[in-house]
Amino acid sequence: MINLSVGSPVDPVPASVQQALAGAADASNAHGYPATVGSADLREAIQTWFRTMRGVDLGAVNAGVVPTVGSKEAVALMASLLHLGTGDVVVQPKVSYPTYEIGTQLAGATVLKVDDVADVESWVNVPGVKAVWVNSPNNPSGGVLGAEWLAEIIAAARRIGAVVLSDECYALMDWRSARCETRGNHGIEPEQAGVQAMPSTPCALSPSVCEGTADNVLVLYSLSKQSNMAGYRTAFIAGDYRLVHAMSDYRKQIGQIIPGPVQAAMAAGLRDTQAVRTQWKRYYDRLARLVEALRAYGYRASMPDGALYVWVKTLNGDCWADMAELAKLGIVPSPGEFYGAVEYLRFSATASDEAIDAACARLASA
Template identity: 40%
Template sequence: MTAQPFVPPPYPYDRLDEIAALADEHPGGRVDLSIGTPCDPTPPAVLAALAEGDAARGYPPSIGTLAFRQAAARWVERRLGATVDARSEVAACVGTKEFVATVPQYLQLRDPSRDTVLYPSISYPTYAMGATLAGARAVPYTKLGDISPDDAARALCVWVNSPANPSGELHDLVEAAEWGRDHGVPVLSDECYAEFTWHPSGPTTILREGVQGVLAVHSLSKRDNFAGARIGFYAGDPELVHYLRETRKHVGLMPPGPVQQAAIVALDDDAHVEVQRQRYLGRLRVLADLLGRAGYPAELPDGAFYLWVPAPGGDAWEAARDLARRAGIVVSPGEFYGPDGDGFFRVAAVAPDDRIALAASRVTS
């Protein structure tokens, strides 16, 4: 059989033009709660650090400066309660989306006998797309215990995400680490919403279970409103970190020097994160009230800054149209996050407070 060329599917959020047009009919226009992009200011000290020194002159280290890696390690210990070696167990990435999308191809080069990426059945679409771009099998799972022995034997990695996008669920990272070690499968734990854990248990990381066979992936995009700078890091198993570091050097994947410099300032400051936590929690409450008054009961999540809302009759697209007409908001139908999400829609608490208040004022019953 002749191999077929890859045809990129439509980017999910590009499919929302119809919904956005309905929302734009309101005076004041749409309130876009679809893409989870930060809207609040980056801390001034972080922005100031971008312009300091001469970090833009030369090529920055692809693996991250030692100072950046040490700041990441300090943050992991201080905020998440785990210890990693900044020299051998931490490396930088150009925002975590590129890491998620490219790591399967590097892991396949590492072990050509395996061809499968396991990922949660309701999740960030890039887990599956990363497998597709690597020419690997993208296999969703609902529970780790339901993964078949054949799929486990073929797995390059298994993704876990806690707090989860889009649902805000907290998953059992102890179980994930144990499952990966029992099956010889690297566990990649996407923890980019860790600072926005609302459950009393507080933020955590898979690294608390030790580094063997696991990588935790973290981003400054959400924590620090620094998404445009494209900076994150991965940390964990020293053999995996070393392999990925050395492979990624050849691709030229390196966060800019000034960005690494600014990221150190961001990671070492927790005060601005607490301010951001209160912003998101307040917005989630206002949005849950708005949705309830519109006939869409929504529960506050255990983590992240999304509401994951059941659509009446399971028709998420019709719910999105209805909310666009009545409140002028743009939300994401759950099918963007896999077929199992089809009966839900996601609402991101990412518009400024005055815009969310405008949307809330439009809903009278």
């Protein structure tokens, strides 16, 4: 069976990250307790990454940062750390990452699912809205929100005193520019591009989007996909200084702290932009091959705007019926029901080249 369901990276961890981890194995924050807010080196690396890769000066928008033990716990604890509960409403896309809903339920707040978060009229007048989840690029659909839509969401949330929670974990997996600047069959060559040429989707903390202030905006980012560090559990929250500071205090008390050696590895991963470009190319090539094979099989597949998945409407009208047919070929995608859309399937490009090529061969010959 070829597993194209779970988005778990399979490629090597960058050598720079491995070396940093080993080098910090006996550092002071390895045999002693590490700082919840991250080492000075890690904090500087996050600040630099935002400036060079996202075009955002965190200091200029008064944004704080705190590292998290992977992005999933950050998502799952978000509503609780914002002290939301009974009577509070958290808005999220109807088709989305399941942990948004789980985190809201853990806090005891109410989930409000909408077709499109950018349609602010669908939630702005709902009593009790305290937070709004935005996911761009979206998991599972790959959709990307333009800067103007992001700005409108933030402005509407501020009018009602709600916090925008912008999950941007796939921000550097932006394929729109690759389609516009194709070279051969598989897009631009990241290894030939400078840091500023790295594709990136709009950031909620960009001054033009957040009107120059991080107030009521929190951005999440993870190194799991850009640097193949899912097992390292390295991510962070950046945004509204007051909110981040309060969250940091609570995170310290519940032990949500990245181990010291892993903090050193995380800083190395943020700085190794060459490794990120290399991974960008791998994923783009795999997605392109997968899209072509799915089309040959009969799906109306197209290259996503972002993220690492091909999201297709089923051929049989139900994800489980299609899953059964694909299982006969030895291919396992994710059923759309997991994300709120029973009539869809999600195929992940986080598989080896050999697995992707084998899946493509099976689809093309069916």
